[in-house]
Amino acid sequence: MDEALYAGTKGDSALKAVLHNLRDLPSSFTLSALVSGFLVVLVAATGPIVIMLQAAQSGHFTVAQTATWICSSWTMSGLLGLYLSLRYRMPMIGSTSTAGIVLLVTALKTHTIQEAVASYIMVALLFIIVGVTNLMPRLMKAIPHQLVMAMLAGVLFNFGVSIFTHFASEPWIVSGMILAYFLARLLKSRTPVVAVLTVGVAVSLALGKIHLISPHFGFTHLIWTNPHFTVGSLISLALPIFLLTIATQFAPGFAVLKNNGYQAPHNQSLISSGVISLFTAGYLNSGVNTSAITASIAVGEHADPDRSTRYTAGVFTGIAYIAAGIVGVSILSLFNALPAAALAALAGLALFPALSNSLHDAFDEPHGREAALVTILVTISGVHPLQLGSPFWGLLAGIALYSLSNLKFTFRKN
Numbered sequence: 001m002d003e004a005l006y007a008g009t010k011g012d013s014a015l016k017a018v019l020h021n022l023r024d025l026p027s028s029f030t031l032s033a034l035v036s037g038f039l040v041v042l043v044a045a046t047g048p049i050v051i052m053l054q055a056a057q058s059g060h061f062t063v064a065q066t067a068t069w070i071c072s073s074w075t076m077s078g079l080l081g082l083y084l085s086l087r088y089r090m091p092m093i094g095s096t097s098t099a100g101i102v103l104l105v106t107a108l109k110t111h112t113i114q115e116a117v118a119s120y121i122m123v124a125l126l127f128i129i130v131g132v133t134n135l136m137p138r139l140m141k142a143i144p145h146q147l148v149m150a151m152l153a154g155v156l157f158n159f160g161v162s163i164f165t166h167f168a169s170e171p172w173i174v175s176g177m178i179l180a181y182f183l184a185r186l187l188k189s190r191t192p193v194v195a196v197l198t199v200g201v202a203v204s205l206a207l208g209k210i211h212l213i214s215p216h217f218g219f220t221h222l223i224w225t226n227p228h229f230t231v232g233s234l235i236s237l238a239l240p241i242f243l244l245t246i247a248t249q250f251a252p253g254f255a256v257l258k259n260n261g262y263q264a265p266h267n268q269s270l271i272s273s274g275v276i277s278l279f280t281a282g283y284l285n286s287g288v289n290t291s292a293i294t295a296s297i298a299v300g301e302h303a304d305p306d307r308s309t310r311y312t313a314g315v316f317t318g319i320a321y322i323a324a325g326i327v328g329v330s331i332l333s334l335f336n337a338l339p340a341a342a343l344a345a346l347a348g349l350a351l352f353p354a355l356s357n358s359l360h361d362a363f364d365e366p367h368g369r370e371a372a373l374v375t376i377l378v379t380i381s382g383v384h385p386l387q388l389g390s391p392f393w394g395l396l397a398g399i400a401l402y403s404l405s406n407l408k409f410t411f412r413k414n
Helices: 014-028 031-044 048-058 063-088 098-107 113-133 136-142 145-165 171-186 192-206 231-259 266-283 295-299 311-326 328-336 340-350 352-363 369-381 390-413
Strands: 094-096 288-290
Touching: 014 063, 014 311, 031 048, 031 192, 031 295, 031 311, 048 063, 048 094, 048 098, 048 328, 048 340, 063 094, 063 266, 063 288, 063 311, 063 328, 094 098, 094 311, 098 113, 098 145, 098 231, 098 390, 113 136, 113 231, 113 266, 136 231, 136 266, 145 171, 145 231, 145 340, 145 352, 145 369, 145 390, 171 192, 171 340, 192 340, 231 266, 231 288, 231 295, 231 390, 266 288, 295 311, 340 352, 352 369, 369 390
Parallel strands: none
Antiparallel strands: 094 288
C-alpha cells in the first residue's frame, strides 16, 4: 500500500524542493485550498486560543506574556507548516499541541512560567532525539495507547464539566452555544466551533455582557523568559506534554495524511518541530507539531481534488497563521471582552470531539479498562504528591495496574 502513496518531493534536496514548489505555487493555486487554509486558522483562533487564555490565567501571565505566547505559537506553527508543505509538496499543517495546552491549565497552578519554559526546551529536544533515532514506533508500543488516551481524557474532563457549571450563571449564553454546536454537527459543518463562537458573541451582545475595556490593536511585542530546570518540571510537565503530543498530534496527524494518500515524512517532521520549538521556547512557545485536529480540513479532496497541488492549502494555512500571530495581541483584546461563561463554553465545546475520542480509545479494549479508569480518576483528582502533577500520577497508577493485570493473565495462561 505504501508504494501507492504520494511521496511529493521527498526524494529531492530541501533547497531544490522548496524552490520548485514555490515556482509552481501560482499555477497550483485553487480557491478551495485558500478557503481551507483560512478555515484551519479560524478554528485555531476560536477554540484553542480560549484554552491558552485559561492556561495563562492559571500561570498568572501578564498581558504581554500572554500575547507573546499566542504570537510565538501561531507564527511558529505557520512557519512549520509553510516549510514542510513547500519542502515535501504535501498539505502539512503546523499547530500547537491542544492536549499540551490543556495540561498547562492545571500544571501552571503549581509550576512557574520559568519551569514551563524549561519543559518546552526538554520536549523539543525529545522530539529531535526521537526523529533522529526513529524511535517513535517503539515509543508508541512501550506505553499502552489506552493509558495515554485515559490521561488525556482526565485532563480534558473538567473542560467538559465547566460548560454546565457555568450554565447557572449565564443560561441563555451557554444553552445557545450548546445548541449551535450540535446543530452545526448535525449539518456536518467542518468548523462547528466557529458557529459556537458566533452565537456566543451574538447572545452576549444582546444581553449586554461584552465589555471591551482598553482594547489594544496593533503588532505584538515579544518578551523573553529564561528557563528554570527542575526535576518536577521534567516529570510533571515535559514528560506528559511529550507523550500527549506524540500520541494525540503526531501519530494521528500522520494517519490523516496517510488516509488521504500521502507518504508522510515522519522523522523529518519531528526534527523540524523540535528545532523550531527549541529556539523559540524562551518566547513562551509551548511547542509546535503537525496538526491532527484541524489537519483534515486541508488535506482532503475538498481542499483540492488534485493531490499533487493540494500542498497549496498547507502554504496558505502557514501564511494565515503567521499573519494571525503577528496581530495576536489584537485578537487577545477581543476575547478578553467575552464573559467567562462564554469562554468556558467555547473551550469545552471545542474539546468535545477530543474528549469523546479519548474516552472511546481509553475503554475500547476490554483488557486494561480498569487501568484506564484509574488513570482517568487520578488525573481528574488533581493530587500532586512531591509537587508532581496528577497526570503523571494517573499515568503511573495506570501503568502499574495494567502491568499487574498482564502478570495475572500470564499466570492464568501458564
